[in-house]
Amino acid sequence: MQVTNHDNQVCWYADQLIGDPHPHLFDSQWWQAQKAVVGSSQGRGVTWFVKLDGRHLVLRHYYRGGMVGKVVRDRFWFEGVESSRAMAEFALLDTLCAKGLPVPRPYAARMSKRGPFYRADILIERIRGSxxxxxxxxxxxxxxxxxxxxxxxxxxxxxxxxxxxxxxxxxxxxxxxxxxxxxxxxxxxxxxxxxxxxxxxxxxxxxxxxxxxxxxxxxxxxxxxxxxxxxxxxxx
Missing domain, CATH: 1.10.510.10 (Transferase(Phosphotransferase) domain 1)
Incomplete structure:
Protein backbone atom coordinates (compact mmCIF):
# COMPACT_ATOMS: atom_id res chain seq x y z
CA MET A 1 0.00 0.00 0.00
CA GLN A 2 1.25 3.48 -0.90
CA VAL A 3 0.66 6.24 1.66
CA THR A 4 0.87 9.98 1.06
CA ASN A 5 0.48 12.71 3.65
CA HIS A 6 0.38 16.38 2.68
CA ASP A 7 -1.84 19.45 3.18
CA ASN A 8 -3.64 17.66 6.05
CA GLN A 9 -4.65 14.89 3.63
CA VAL A 10 -3.70 11.28 4.22
CA CYS A 11 -4.25 9.05 1.18
CA TRP A 12 -3.89 5.30 0.83
CA TYR A 13 -3.46 3.65 -2.58
CA ALA A 14 -3.59 -0.08 -3.26
CA ASP A 15 -0.32 -1.48 -4.58
CA GLN A 16 -0.19 -2.18 -8.32
CA LEU A 17 -3.76 -0.92 -8.86
CA ILE A 18 -3.16 2.83 -9.03
CA GLY A 19 -0.51 3.83 -11.58
CA ASP A 20 -0.54 7.56 -10.70
CA PRO A 21 -1.51 8.06 -7.05
CA HIS A 22 -2.77 11.60 -6.57
CA PRO A 23 -5.50 13.28 -4.46
CA HIS A 24 -7.32 14.32 -7.64
CA LEU A 25 -8.62 10.73 -7.79
CA PHE A 26 -11.06 11.75 -5.02
CA ASP A 27 -12.32 14.83 -6.88
CA SER A 28 -15.46 14.24 -8.94
CA GLN A 29 -14.80 17.42 -10.96
CA TRP A 30 -11.41 16.03 -12.02
CA TRP A 31 -13.09 12.85 -13.25
CA GLN A 32 -15.64 14.90 -15.15
CA ALA A 33 -12.86 16.94 -16.77
CA GLN A 34 -11.24 13.68 -17.89
CA LYS A 35 -14.59 12.56 -19.34
CA ALA A 36 -14.18 9.46 -17.20
CA VAL A 37 -17.54 9.60 -15.38
CA VAL A 38 -19.77 6.80 -16.66
CA GLY A 39 -22.69 7.21 -14.26
CA SER A 40 -23.85 8.20 -10.79
CA SER A 41 -26.40 7.35 -8.13
CA GLN A 42 -28.11 9.48 -5.51
CA GLY A 43 -28.29 8.56 -1.84
CA ARG A 44 -27.25 10.81 1.04
CA GLY A 45 -25.00 12.35 -1.59
CA VAL A 46 -23.88 11.57 -5.12
CA THR A 47 -21.89 8.39 -5.70
CA TRP A 48 -19.85 8.54 -8.90
CA PHE A 49 -19.12 5.66 -11.27
CA VAL A 50 -15.81 6.29 -13.01
CA LYS A 51 -13.40 4.52 -15.33
CA LEU A 52 -9.63 4.34 -14.79
CA ASP A 53 -7.28 2.47 -17.12
CA GLY A 54 -10.14 0.27 -18.28
CA ARG A 55 -11.29 -0.48 -14.73
CA HIS A 56 -14.74 0.54 -13.53
CA LEU A 57 -14.69 2.10 -10.06
CA VAL A 58 -16.99 3.73 -7.52
CA LEU A 59 -16.08 7.05 -5.87
CA ARG A 60 -17.97 7.63 -2.65
CA HIS A 61 -17.86 10.51 -0.18
CA TYR A 62 -18.84 9.79 3.42
CA TYR A 63 -21.91 11.49 4.82
CA ARG A 64 -23.58 11.38 8.19
CA GLY A 65 -27.04 9.92 8.57
CA GLY A 66 -29.85 10.58 11.01
CA MET A 67 -30.61 13.87 12.73
CA VAL A 68 -26.92 14.72 13.20
CA GLY A 69 -26.42 14.50 9.44
CA LYS A 70 -28.92 17.32 8.92
CA VAL A 71 -26.62 19.64 10.88
CA VAL A 72 -23.12 18.21 10.31
CA ARG A 73 -23.37 16.68 6.85
CA ASP A 74 -19.96 15.18 6.20
CA ARG A 75 -17.62 15.99 9.11
CA PHE A 76 -16.47 13.38 11.62
CA TRP A 77 -14.57 13.67 14.89
CA PHE A 78 -10.92 12.72 14.37
CA GLU A 79 -9.70 9.80 16.49
CA GLY A 80 -6.77 8.64 14.41
CA VAL A 81 -6.01 7.95 10.76
CA GLU A 82 -6.59 4.19 10.82
CA SER A 83 -9.93 4.52 12.61
CA SER A 84 -11.26 7.12 10.16
CA ARG A 85 -14.23 5.91 8.11
CA ALA A 86 -12.48 5.57 4.73
CA MET A 87 -9.29 3.99 6.03
CA ALA A 88 -11.17 1.53 8.24
CA GLU A 89 -13.36 0.42 5.34
CA PHE A 90 -10.35 0.20 2.99
CA ALA A 91 -8.48 -2.01 5.49
CA LEU A 92 -11.51 -4.24 6.09
CA LEU A 93 -12.20 -4.72 2.38
CA ASP A 94 -8.53 -5.52 1.81
CA THR A 95 -8.72 -8.19 4.53
CA LEU A 96 -11.93 -9.67 3.14
CA CYS A 97 -10.49 -9.81 -0.39
CA ALA A 98 -7.49 -11.68 1.01
CA LYS A 99 -9.90 -14.18 2.57
CA GLY A 100 -11.55 -14.70 -0.83
CA LEU A 101 -14.90 -13.24 0.22
CA PRO A 102 -17.07 -11.63 -2.50
CA VAL A 103 -16.59 -7.92 -1.81
CA PRO A 104 -15.39 -5.02 -3.98
CA ARG A 105 -11.63 -4.53 -4.08
CA PRO A 106 -10.47 -1.26 -2.47
CA TYR A 107 -8.38 1.04 -4.66
CA ALA A 108 -7.81 4.17 -2.60
CA ALA A 109 -8.97 6.06 0.49
CA ARG A 110 -8.56 9.63 1.71
CA MET A 111 -8.96 11.43 5.03
CA SER A 112 -8.85 15.26 4.96
CA LYS A 113 -8.37 16.75 8.43
CA ARG A 114 -9.33 20.26 9.50
CA GLY A 115 -9.12 21.10 13.17
CA PRO A 116 -10.62 18.28 15.26
CA PHE A 117 -12.72 17.04 12.32
CA TYR A 118 -12.12 15.19 9.08
CA ARG A 119 -13.89 14.37 5.82
CA ALA A 120 -13.41 11.10 3.95
CA ASP A 121 -13.62 9.48 0.52
CA ILE A 122 -13.08 5.99 -0.85
CA LEU A 123 -12.49 4.57 -4.32
CA ILE A 124 -13.47 0.93 -4.80
CA GLU A 125 -14.12 -1.62 -7.51
CA ARG A 126 -17.50 -1.51 -9.23
CA ILE A 127 -19.13 -4.93 -9.64
CA ARG A 128 -19.97 -4.78 -13.33
CA GLY A 129 -23.33 -6.08 -14.52
CA SER A 130 -24.67 -6.45 -10.99
Missing part, protein backbone atom coordinates in the same frame (compact mmCIF):
# COMPACT_ATOMS: atom_id res chain seq x y z
CA UNK A 131 -28.00 -5.40 -9.50
CA UNK A 132 -29.05 -5.16 -5.89
CA UNK A 133 -31.83 -7.36 -4.55
CA UNK A 134 -34.30 -4.49 -4.35
CA UNK A 135 -33.87 -3.69 -8.04
CA UNK A 136 -34.21 -7.35 -8.96
CA UNK A 137 -37.26 -7.99 -6.79
CA UNK A 138 -39.11 -5.01 -8.25
CA UNK A 139 -39.05 -6.77 -11.63
CA UNK A 140 -39.58 -10.41 -10.71
CA UNK A 141 -39.10 -13.23 -8.23
CA UNK A 142 -35.89 -15.15 -7.57
CA UNK A 143 -35.60 -18.94 -7.59
CA UNK A 144 -35.26 -20.77 -4.30
CA UNK A 145 -31.77 -21.85 -5.35
CA UNK A 146 -30.76 -18.18 -5.60
CA UNK A 147 -32.07 -17.47 -2.10
CA UNK A 148 -30.19 -20.50 -0.82
CA UNK A 149 -27.00 -19.22 -2.44
CA UNK A 150 -27.52 -15.84 -0.77
CA UNK A 151 -27.89 -17.59 2.58
CA UNK A 152 -24.75 -19.64 2.00
CA UNK A 153 -22.80 -16.48 1.15
CA UNK A 154 -23.97 -14.69 4.29
CA UNK A 155 -22.93 -17.71 6.33
CA UNK A 156 -19.43 -17.48 4.81
CA UNK A 157 -19.17 -13.92 6.07
CA UNK A 158 -20.44 -14.80 9.52
CA UNK A 159 -18.15 -17.82 9.79
CA UNK A 160 -15.26 -15.45 9.02
CA UNK A 161 -16.45 -13.14 11.82
CA UNK A 162 -17.48 -10.36 9.45
CA UNK A 163 -19.87 -7.87 11.03
CA UNK A 164 -21.80 -5.73 8.52
CA UNK A 165 -23.18 -2.58 10.16
CA UNK A 166 -26.02 -2.15 7.65
CA UNK A 167 -26.89 -5.50 6.13
CA UNK A 168 -29.94 -4.75 4.01
CA UNK A 169 -31.45 -5.72 0.66
CA UNK A 170 -29.70 -2.84 -1.13
CA UNK A 171 -26.26 -4.06 -0.07
CA UNK A 172 -26.53 -7.57 -1.54
CA UNK A 173 -25.87 -7.83 -5.28
CA UNK A 174 -26.17 -10.50 -7.94
CA UNK A 175 -23.94 -10.28 -11.00
CA UNK A 176 -24.60 -11.60 -14.50
CA UNK A 177 -23.28 -15.02 -13.52
CA UNK A 178 -25.51 -15.24 -10.46
CA UNK A 179 -22.64 -14.68 -8.03
CA UNK A 180 -23.63 -13.06 -4.74
CA UNK A 181 -21.70 -9.97 -3.60
CA UNK A 182 -21.95 -7.90 -0.43
CA UNK A 183 -21.09 -4.18 -0.46
CA UNK A 184 -20.92 -1.10 1.82
CA UNK A 185 -18.73 -2.10 4.76
CA UNK A 186 -18.66 1.33 6.37
CA UNK A 187 -18.41 0.78 10.15
CA UNK A 188 -17.98 -2.97 9.58
CA UNK A 189 -15.53 -5.08 11.59
CA UNK A 190 -14.14 -8.53 12.31
CA UNK A 191 -15.69 -9.86 15.52
CA UNK A 192 -15.83 -12.97 17.62
CA UNK A 193 -19.04 -15.04 17.19
CA UNK A 194 -21.98 -13.63 19.12
CA UNK A 195 -25.54 -12.37 19.10
CA UNK A 196 -24.63 -9.82 16.43
CA UNK A 197 -24.92 -12.55 13.78
CA UNK A 198 -28.59 -13.09 14.55
CA UNK A 199 -29.09 -9.32 14.76
CA UNK A 200 -27.57 -9.00 11.28
CA UNK A 201 -30.10 -11.46 9.88
CA UNK A 202 -33.02 -9.80 11.66
CA UNK A 203 -31.99 -6.44 10.20
CA UNK A 204 -31.93 -7.96 6.73
CA UNK A 205 -35.38 -9.49 7.18
CA UNK A 206 -36.78 -6.13 8.31
CA UNK A 207 -35.27 -4.60 5.19
CA UNK A 208 -37.15 -7.00 2.89
CA UNK A 209 -40.42 -6.40 4.73
CA UNK A 210 -39.90 -2.63 4.56
CA UNK A 211 -39.22 -2.68 0.82
CA UNK A 212 -42.31 -4.84 0.26
CA UNK A 213 -44.40 -2.03 1.79
CA UNK A 214 -42.69 0.69 -0.23
CA UNK A 215 -43.22 -0.78 -3.70
CA UNK A 216 -46.46 -1.81 -5.38
CA UNK A 217 -44.55 -4.49 -7.28
CA UNK A 218 -42.09 -6.34 -5.07
CA UNK A 219 -41.77 -10.09 -5.57
CA UNK A 220 -40.95 -11.12 -2.03
CA UNK A 221 -42.76 -13.79 0.01
CA UNK A 222 -41.99 -15.45 3.38
CA UNK A 223 -40.91 -18.61 1.57
CA UNK A 224 -37.98 -16.68 0.11
CA UNK A 225 -36.65 -16.02 3.60
CA UNK A 226 -37.09 -19.67 4.49
CA UNK A 227 -35.00 -20.62 1.44
CA UNK A 228 -32.34 -18.09 2.41
CA UNK A 229 -32.17 -19.52 5.92
CA UNK A 230 -32.00 -23.06 4.56
CA UNK A 231 -28.84 -22.00 2.70
CA UNK A 232 -27.50 -20.17 5.73
CA UNK A 233 -28.04 -23.18 7.99
CA UNK A 234 -26.81 -25.71 5.44
CA UNK A 235 -30.17 -27.46 5.09
CA UNK A 236 -29.96 -28.02 1.33
Missing amino acids: KDLVGLLKTGSLDATVWQRIGQTLRQFHDAGVYHADLNSHNILLDRDGKVWVIDFDKGAIREPGSWQQTNLERLLRSFNKEALLHTSFYWVPGDWQALMAGYEGRI
